[in-house]
Amino acid sequence: MPFFNLNDLNSKNLADGVTIKAVSGEKMTMTVFYLTEGSAVPEHSHPHEQIGTVLKGTLELIIGNETRLVSEGDGWVIPSDVVHKGHCVEGPAEVMEVFAPVREDYA
């Protein structure tokens, strides 16, 4: 059954005001992050490569030593193990983030 709908996926709480929905194949995980205004994803890193883009709202992202305000149409590529964090400055925000390999912790 290759099809899904985001409404049918369980939400997972990542931090105060930050929930995600995730779907995985064998090689990668696609997620949508939902962030309330003022919520934050604390500094972290992971071996998974991460590519993201903003669907709605505005966030401040810090990737490595670069800081940027990002909104619809902005995106980023985070190489393996590069430290990053972000917070939502105008919400609610929705962000598409994909990871390779699969994020087993989001399953």
Next chain:
Amino acid sequence: MPFFNLNDLNSKNLADGVTIKAVSGEKMTMTVFYLTEGSAVPEHSHPHEQIGTVLKGTLELIIGNETRLVSEGDGWVIPSDVVHKGHCVEGPAEVMEVFAPVREDYA
């Protein structure tokens, strides 16, 4: 430089009325497909796993032997080498598609 904006990416024409913008890391490629109403992506397959979701518009997708009308919030996971095709029934449509490994032909 981890950041990009979709407006700054070159468009690539895939078929009549179908253009894409793509950005790649080392393990995957994120793309946005832009489709005019009535345009189509002909049947094809590739070794890359593909996960997609509709941002705007409505498409009919056929993945393997399953046919589905998809619109905002709908998504799909296409395993390696599974034949698929689609056309835009209500446009313009925008579809986020990610591929692992990297789609060298979209670079």
